[in-house]
Amino acid sequence: MIMGHNGEQLPSTMKAVRYHVNGPPEVLRVEDVPVPQPGPNEVVIKVAYAGVNVVDSHIRGTGMPQLKVPLPATPGKDASGTVAEVGSEVKHFKIGDRVFVIMHELRSSGAYAEYFKAFEPEVHYLPDHYTFQEGASIGTACYTALKAMYIAGEAKPGQSILIHGASGQVGLACVQFAVAEGMNVFGTASTKEGTERVLQSGAHFCFDHSKENYVQQVRDNIGPKGFDLIIEMVASTNLQSDLELIGRPRKRIVLVGSKPTSIAINCLTLMMKAAIITGVRVSETTPEEWRTMKKLLEKGVNEGYVRPFVGPEYPLDHAVKVHHELLLMTGSHGKTLVRP
Structure with missing residues (x-):
């Protein structure tokens, strides 16, 4: 001893x-x-x-x-x-x-x-x-969500956000923080259980991203203005769809996950919308950013909306x-x- x-x-x-x-x-x-x-x-x-x-x-x-x-x-x-x-x-x-x-x-x-x-x-x-x-x-799920939303995505109350792949750990954390922030929250999932989980976490809409027409369904619901912020969990599959759904100008697509592969996107769409695409790596975080995120996380934990x-x-x-x-x-x- x-x-x-x-x-x-x-x-x-x-x-x-x-x-x-x-x-x-x-x-x-x-x-x-x-x-x-x-x-x-x-x-x-x-x-x-x-x-x-x-x-x-x-x-x-x-x-x-x-x-x-x-x-x-x-x-x-x-x-x-x-x-x-x-x-x-x-x-x-x-x-x-x-x-x-x-x-x-x-x-x-x-x-x-x-x-x-x-x-x-x-x-x-x-x-x-x-x-x-x-x-x-x-820890990891919530800090990844906070880094994506607030540090990379500059999320603000009243904005419209799409969490593209919302039923996993990071996606649900994004939904919970976005709802608490007073955002208009859209999510996607591929199973009935996942959809229910996203909606139970407070999302206003959740779409089945395994269906061929889901992008059009999302577009019909958000309207021509598009999203202020998209949090993307599988960029290698969805980035072009994100470009079609993001608003303009200088609205942000934040990449949280991707398969290790190259993809083609329509660069003209990116240019015409003046969109910003950025990635997230939690280990690349400054001490000031850690302090900012810790305050946000502790608020969510103390108030009980982080689940x-x-x-x-x-x-x-x-x-x-x-x-x-x-x-x-x-x-x-x-x-x-x-x-x-």
Whole structure:
């Protein structure tokens, strides 16, 4: 056992999922490692749940230069749990606080573990009206939505917004923030369950993007003025349709996701509408932008209109199975969780 700075006893070792080389899911294994100790402005969390993100699989598997972390590494950017230890300069958290966490930058020490260390700005209070499962499902989805809407998209009350692919985690977060902002909210989904989820989150309209004529249906409902903002989840499929639906001038199409492929678009439409197309990468966020988004997220959490879509949960030793399933997921699905 290790005596913490506040007199609490922490175990000296813990279970954590780790990999020593980049590769397929089978490189993941549960190992005994030292419990992290906090630096001056760091918080150690006893993990209740870790949120699983598709990027976890990319970081583990691809070895892409922009996603490399020093090895060995533990996956996981999102977590919920209770504060187990705080550094000497931590001001806003104490042992026992319920919290959720999102890692601001890629690091080797992730959340698929019994304990997880984070910098204080990465930690948020988790009110009692949220479960730990919901807490672990908030971070990446909501910060991606906030980056897309407010930083890249410059969303404002009264605007019309289309969330193109609204039934997944990021899409639903966009719907919830847009409704709270007083926007005119349109969404798309491809299943009955997804459509119901989008409408239950407050969207005014939701269209089935698996139908051939759905773009015309959206156009008929928004009218000739088009949208002020489009949040696009699959740009490789939908970008040309977005150009047809966006308003003018200097209205924004924000790309959140895409397959790694080249596509053709009508550049004349882009020019004539003077549209702006931009992409989002949450890890490319300035400290000021993180602070802005954190205030918006905490408002949504405290007021209770942020309601994440929680999916299945697995124990740590099922990490290989979880990462295999990540590769097969299509369409909307709830947040997958792992628990120590």
